[in-house]
Amino acid sequence: MTGRYEAMWERLNLDLDAHASLLEVLGKFYGDIYMSQQGRLRGMEYLDFVLSEIHGLRIQELQEARANGRKVIGTFCVFVPEEIVWAADAIQVGLCAGAEAGTEAAEKILPRNTCALIKSFVGFKLARLCPFIESCDMVVGETTCDGKKKAYEIFSDYAPVYVMEIPQMKCAADRALWKAEVLRFKQAVEDLTGRSITAERLREAVVLINQRRRALQRLNRLRAAHPVPISGRDVLLINQVSFYDDPKRFTQKIEELCDELEDKVRRGEGVADGAVRLMLSGCPMAIPNWKLPYIIESSGAVVVGEESCIGSRNTRDLVDESASNLDELLDAIVDRYMKIDCACFTPNAERLEHIVDMARELNVKGVIHYGLSFCQPYAMESFKVEKALQEAGFPMVAIETDYSMEDVEQLKTRVEAFVEMVR
Amino acid sequence: MAIIGLDVGSRSIERVVLEESSGKWTWEKAPTTFDPLAQCRRLLAHVDGCSVVVTGYGRRLVAEQFPHLCARTVTEIQAYARGVHHLYPQARTVLDIGGQDTKVIALSAHGSVAKFEMNDRCAAGTGKFLEFMASSLQVPLEAFGHFALQADKQVEINSMCTVFAESEATSLMARGERPQNIAMALHRAVVRRTLAMLRRVGGASPLVFAGGVAHNPCVCRLLSESLGEAMIVAENPDVIGALGAALIGASG
Ligand code: SF4
Ligand code: SF4
Numbered sequence: 001m002t003g004r005y006e007a008m009w010e011r012l013n014l015d016l017d018a019h020a021s022l023l024e025v026l027g028k029f030y031g032d033i034y035m036s037q038q039g040r041l042r043g044m045e046y047l048d049f050v051l052s053e054i055h056g057l058r059i060q061e062l063q064e065a066r067a068n069g070r071k072v073i074g075t076f077c078v079f080v081p082e083e084i085v086w087a088a089d090a091i092q093v094g095l096c097a098g099a100e101a102g103t104e105a106a107e108k109i110l111p112r113n114t115c116a117l118i119k120s121f122v123g124f125k126l127a128r129l130c131p132f133i134e135s136c137d138m139v140v141g142e143t144t145c146d147g148k149k150k151a152y153e154i155f156s157d158y159a160p161v162y163v164m165e166i167p168q169m170k171c172a173a174d175r176a177l178w179k180a181e182v183l184r185f186k187q188a189v190e191d192l193t194g195r196s197i198t199a200e201r202l203r204e205a206v207v208l209i210n211q212r213r214r215a216l217q218r219l220n221r222l223r224a225a226h227p228v229p230i231s232g233r234d235v236l237l238i239n240q241v242s243f244y245d246d247p248k249r250f251t252q253k254i255e256e257l258c259d260e261l262e263d264k265v266r267r268g269e270g271v272a273d274g275a276v277r278l279m280l281s282g283c284p285m286a287i288p289n290w291k292l293p294y295i296i297e298s299s300g301a302v303v304v305g306e307e308s309c310i311g312s313r314n315t316r317d318l319v320d321e322s323a324s325n326l327d328e329l330l331d332a333i334v335d336r337y338m339k340i341d342c343a344c345f346t347p348n349a350e351r352l353e354h355i356v357d358m359a360r361e362l363n364v365k366g367v368i369h370y371g372l373s374f375c376q377p378y379a380m381e382s383f384k385v386e387k388a389l390q391e392a393g394f395p396m397v398a399i400e401t402d403y404s405m406e407d408v409e410q411l412k413t414r415v416e417a418f419v420e421m422v423r
Numbered sequence: 424m425a426i427i428g429l430d431v432g433s434r435s436i437e438r439v440v441l442e443e444s445s446g447k448w449t450w451e452k453a454p455t456t457f458d459p460l461a462q463c464r465r466l467l468a469h470v471d472g473c474s475v476v477v478t479g480y481g482r483r484l485v486a487e488q489f490p491h492l493c494a495r496t497v498t499e500i501q502a503y504a505r506g507v508h509h510l511y512p513q514a515r516t517v518l519d520i521g522g523q524d525t526k527v528i529a530l531s532a533h534g535s536v537a538k539f540e541m542n543d544r545c546a547a548g549t550g551k552f553l554e555f556m557a558s559s560l561q562v563p564l565e566a567f568g569h570f571a572l573q574a575d576k577q578v579e580i581n582s583m584c585t586v587f588a589e590s591e592a593t594s595l596m597a598r599g600e601r602p603q604n605i606a607m608a609l610h611r612a613v614v615r616r617t618l619a620m621l622r623r624v625g626g627a628s629p630l631v632f633a634g635g636v637a638h639n640p641c642v643c644r645l646l647s648e649s650l651g652e653a654m655i656v657a658e659n660p661d662v663i664g665a666l667g668a669a670l671i672g673a674s675g
Contacts, residue, residue: 400543407543409480410524414541417500421536 005056008063012134015127022101022129023055026288033294037231039271041264043257044234050241054287058244059131065091066135071193074136076121077144078284078314079166079340081333084186086205086247088193093132094243095121095139098286100403102127109154115372116402117286118151125158132244133159138192140185142166144344145377162188168345170338179334186330199326206319206329212247215254216315222261224304224362227270228277229261232303233293239310240287272302276419279362281307281355281385282370283378289403292370292411299416300423305362307355308370313340316354343377351381352388359394366422368415369398395422425473428669429466429494430502430661431459431481433522434550434635437665438466440473443673450662455481460488467492476672478502478664480523497671499664500528500539506667507631508534511655516626518617518646519663520636522550525617527624540624547583548616550636556609559589560602567606568639574607583616607641614645628653633660 009016030051050058062072071090075082076097085092100116102123110122124130133139141152141163152161164181167174190196219238223230238257242250278301280293285308293303306312317339320332341351359367367389371378382398389396397418401407428439434455441448453462463485467475475494477485482496499519507517508530517528525548529538546552557567578600582588588609595605613636621630630653636642637660647654657663 395538397539410541410543412483413480413498413500413524417498417536417539417541420498420501421539 046253071137074139078309083205087197087202096287097121098289115374213315225265229264275302279305279364284309343381356392366395371400426672427475428665430664431479439665439669441669476668478668502664502667506663514631516630519634521634568641571606571641573603580608610641633657633663
């Protein structure tokens with residue numbers, strides 16, 4: 001795709017050489033991890049295409065939309081209420097932050113012991129590697145953890161940052177705070193786009209995003225069949241792509257893929273004979289962070305569920321569509337987002353319940369808890385998660401890692417040993 | 424039929440040949456060197472008509488490089504659990520400190536793995552740490568434990584990080600501290616780290632100490648001071664992985 005889009009990348013002020021080598025690495029990585037799989041669904045072609053055009057066609061679409069006066073808003077967290085963005089006819093993209101490229105640049109302005117996700121988004125910007133960040137009219141940060149909170153202060157020297165305050169408890173006062181923040185965000189989006197959000201437009205946006213969540217819920221139900229009809233890697237990729245592709249197109253394509261999957265399930269066709277069913281839980285896994293899922297699925301296991309922001313945490317709850325006016329719709333949005341069980345909340349018993357429920361429903365043999373090095377919220381919670389799972393009879397192993405490839409051998413040993421143990 | 428268990432570790436490679444019918448076994452050990460495949464080739468010569476199970480760091484490499492053997496691989500965790508259970512059926516916890524990794528394995532009453540912990544990628548508390556420190560104090564690794572046992576005074580090294588611990592050791596040296604005392608402090612740091620890991624796994628007793636570092640008399644002494652009667656130092660601590668691999672091969 002290089003030739004076709006070079007001029008556009010240049011206009012976006014990317015570092016063309018560095019960007020070319022990033023694409024090369026990404027392409028190779030994708031080939032090894034995805035294209036090498038046997039018996040994939042036809043519907044995955046769409047995802048292969050989206051991914052091969054990740055910095056091409058989609059960016060072009062964003063540029064065209066911008067030329068027509070639409071705004072692009074980038075986010076890093078599933079807390080940012082998407083419905084508001086779409087209701088103002090703006091476009092929301094989840095910024096990926098799943099690769100190591102740019103770390104060196106990031107370490108110039110961030111402490112070394114910062115989680116890989118933060119280093120990655122800052123690094124992508126500083127090293128001028130990400131056409132998505134460069135296409136954003138506004139980047140929305142949030143106060144979910146101290147690392148992010150402080151990083152956005154630094155990041156705001158380089159990008160148009162807007163920060164939302166996320167409450168950390170779930171009492172009435174916190175809901176009030178969150179409601180105020182949602183209203184403040186609505187105002188900011190209206191100011192940016194010059195459009196006011198009406199009840200009608202907001203309801204359409206609620207339905208649009210709910211549809212996408214429903215498609216992903218359907219996918220999650222289907223993938224859990226015995227035998228497992230689709231690899232965990234493929235589902236992870238679908239979840240990752242859901243963050244930046246056009247929601248209408250995405251939903252339609254995923255419904256088609258689900259139809260195909262349904263047939264496959266009916267025929268009793270599996271992708272991983274004899275593989276141990278495992279579940280992943282913990283920190284988000286942004287594109288192209290496929291290291292751990294790949295290790296798991298090459299160690300005799302298959303991932304049948306992700307308790308993660310790039311997974312069930314983002315799709316489990318819908319916004320109530322029955323609201324009749326703007327204020328009720330906003331309330332429904334506030335309530336839906338308050339159900340998110342990110343580790344930044346205290347206390348956070350819902351997450352433990354959700355994990356145990358998922359493990360039971362998906363009928364897994366064990367859970368792998370994934371934490372990014374230096375991520376305190378998830379590292380701290382992993383102890384509680386392990387205890388809750390143990391009481392419910394599910395073994396768990398906690399894996400802490402980052403985006404580098406140095407520890408692959410050690411991770412393989414741990415994952416393989418876990419698979420041997422639970423088999 | 425004979426079954427071969429091969430443990431390809433970062434410092435040494437062990438081979439066990441197990442006679443399936445009699446249960447008798449023999450073993451051999453070779454240094455890993457910079458050409459582990461050549462060492463393996465030597466250890467695997469004349470193995471036709473055997474089945475081979477490989478464990479350790481190099482397990483996959485060996486399985487790939489000697490495709491005609493159709494070798495099976497198992498992780499060190501399984502191999503050590505199995506080997507220890509065979510030799511010490513009463514054991515409930517395995518501590519294996521090897522060249523690169525420290526592992527603690529909790530065993531169920533019938534010897535299966537109930538839970539395990541492994542150090543992350545840093546070398547703190549592993550054989551590598553001791554190796555590095557021995558060479559910076561210019562003591563041969565094999566003699567490092569004895570050397571430390573000649574300490575006559577307690578000094579502290581607080582850092583478990585290899586780099587920081589070395590600079591602590593250097594500044595103690597600059598203050599004229601006896602190297603034996605420094606060596607003892609370094610051993611204590613390893614043991615502290617190990618005990619923390621043991622506590623996390625909640626290892627029941629008795630515990631069997633295996634892996635290359637179990638040859639180190641100072642680590643053994645310090646550990647048994649903390650753990651008491653409940654610790655058994657494996658008789659041939661570095662053969663257990665290879666034996667476990669062979670036993671796993673025997674049971675199909
Ligand atoms: S883990 Fe928490 S902070 Fe991160 S994306 Fe999810 S909800 Fe947001
Ligand atoms: S992974 Fe953890 S430390 Fe990193 S941004 Fe998310 S919550 Fe913060």
